[in-house]
Amino acid sequence: MKKEFAVIGLGRFGSSICRALVEKGMEVLAIDIDEDRVNAFSNIASHAVMADTTDEKTLKELGIRNFDHVIVAIGDNIQASILTSLILKELGVKHITVKAQNDYHEKVLSKIGADRVIHPERDMGKRIAHQIVSNNVLDALELSDKHSVIEVIANKRMDGNTLVELDVRAKYGCNIIGMKRGEEIIVSPKADFQIREGDLLIVIGANNDIERFERQLL
Ligand code: ADP
Structure with missing residues (x-):
């Protein structure tokens, strides 16, 4: 069975992950708050939606709980990244990977219970x-x-x-x-x-x- 992934944040890192997952034949839901970025992925990802993922109701409506793995690639907006990860955890998402911007961010994400925190630039x-x-x-x-x-x-x-x-x-x-x-x-x-x-x-x-x-x- 195909695994289902959701990628939140379609900046440089999120886009790259999204494309690579699609190339591996995975089902990928691409999410971003920015309409242009979502449009750019409408033909690449299995589905692309515009949403603010700091809103719990929106994430619930997207059925985010049912995804096998959610990748949070929100870059500069550390607050949005932390809040999104916290909600995903509370909703019971099975596997959460989050990109950290700095060591402090990484520490908070680990405390929240993100399964994997990555720090690609470092x-x-x-x-x-x-x-x-x-x-x-x-x-x-x-x-x-x-x-x-x-x-x-x-x-x-x-x-x-x-x-x-x-x-x-x-x-x-x-x-x-x-x-x-x-x-x-x-x-x-x-x-x-x-x-x-x-x-x-x-x-x-x-x-x-x-x-x-x-x-x-x-
Ligand atoms: P990178 O360093 O990987 O290029 P960016 O900071 O450029 O990262 O991109 C992060 C993406 O996350 C942007 O496209 C931005 O619109 C998106 N984003 C930021 N806040 C939210 C949010 N609350 N909900 C969904 N997407 C968000």
Whole structure:
């Protein structure tokens, strides 16, 4: 069965989420207080409606409770974002994801009981910074504030070594969970797998262990 999503706020972030969900074949109700933005989505989303989501009655009339997942992407108007999230929670929406503008906003949203609070600008900033400072790091994904997964390109020093020889698990406490060589993907590479310069390694570990791995091996 198709999942039903509602996206509230059709700014840059909300529009992008909305389009991506539609591309994945999901049913999406797009909501915004601004008529022009709603009109722009009338041919993209499954349904597009103009509504002020800080009004409980309106949300009830939209049957918002029946959606599997509601994404609140109201940007600058933090008050409207908080109030909308609170009403969604009170109405018993099963899954609520909210975009936060700053740390204070994030804290309030978590207290209200939003299932997931995202902070795309801050997180993207961190990821890009990581890529910029570490030459061989292609991407970094924070799993929590203590653990990450990073994608690194194997350098000359690693070339020709097997995973056993590199021994990243014992030396750095990290695990290489996957690799990419050209178009080939290797999930859970075996201990005797020989690394070549240019291979993409997917490494999981505690942040301080990953930092050591990056400092000493890359
Ligand atoms: P972004 O930073 O993602 O571009 P914006 O602040 O530009 O975010 O967009 C947020 C959207 O949320 C705007 O289109 C705005 O009209 C909409 N919005 C703001 N308040 C409400 C509300 N009370 N109900 C519904 N939509 C709202």
